[in-house]
Amino acid sequence: MDYKSSGVDIDAGNDFVNKIKPFVKSTLNANVPGNIGGFAGFYDIAETVGKIKNPLLCSSTDGVGTKLKVAIETGKFDTVGIDLVAMCVNDLIVPGAKPLFFLDYLATSKLNIENMSEVVKGIAAGCREADVALLGGETAEMPGMYSDKDFDLAGFAVGIVDKEKIIDGSDIEESDIVFGLPSTGFHSNGYSLLRKLIKESGYTFEDEFVKGTSIGEMLLEPTKIYVKDAMEILNSGINIKGMAHITGGGFYENIPRILPPGTGADIYRDKIPQMQCYEFIKKLYSGEERELYRVLNMGIGMVMVVDYADYESFKQFLKKNLISAYEIGKITANKEVRISGVDF
Secondary structure, three states, rough: OOOHOOOOOHHHHHHHHHHHHHHOOOOOOOOOOOOOOOOOOOOHHHHHHHHHOOEEEEEEEEEEOOHHHHHHHHOOOHHHHHHHHHHHHHHHHHHOOOOEEEEEEEEEEOOOHHHHHHHHHHHHHHHHHHHHHHEEEEEEEEEEOOOOOEEEEEEEEEEEEEHHOOOOOOOOOOOEEEEEEEEEOOOOOOOOHHHHHHHHOOOOOOEEEEEEEEEHHHHHHOOOOHHHHHHHHHOOOOOOEEEEEEEOOOHHHHHHHHHHOOOOOEHHHHHOOOOHHHHHHHHHHOOOOHHHHOOOOOEEEEEEEEEEEHHHHHHHHHHHOOOOOOOEEEEEEOOEEOOOOOOO
């Protein structure tokens, strides 16, 4: 008996590392010294720190959830890595941090080099989009822990922010304006509900969603990475008082996380862009609509609360810089988040 016969193939692991090295290298920049494959990754923060008065490191971790089941069942693995990066770096920008580097953890029952290489290729693509270095990672082959083709992903991102410029929502007040940056679809939340609705309605992932796109492909549309747009906005001088990444919990649970006591928000449903994927799911769903807004992003992936005094300047900035955002609501004294047509 040897290690391979017990389910762990060291040679396959080495082949996998060699296959993904070009993807990893494509994310590296001048701040990353050394070679790939060491026991730890290094990132030179001297130049970055020198530009910040009171630098603080900021970190986040997340996964992709059961969206991975869609990838497994469709055999399409090239986008979930983008999701992994997006879920982490989008959290980092909420307090105003600039993402610097990323690490990943991939665990599987049996290492499929081709499929998992596609996953890492997606992670690298996400890192390039977010302008972060893929500093390291771990691939664990664990027979008996996962069944058949199952695997799981976890991501870890680190960024930097000036202590004096942290965006925490503490100065949000009544009449400030709520803007929403559109999502690309369901992003990486609510997939247990989505998969159940689709399968119980008699559809398969291979069925056509719209011409040229299957339901599975629609579900695997990668999470939008908001780093570039957010950094442009935050560097513009416009007073962004608060930001919320609309993930699990939707509007109802994510917006309150940035609101000071005594404030709430009214969100106008008719101002949110209508997406075909959500209209499709609404037709399959028979429960209360409020639940959808508590589980899914419903077309808005990032919320920004803008100082009322900067309202006109912000709209002009968006237009000039071709950044897509919608005015979807306002801050109130209602002490709760309400959605028009659902709550009032």
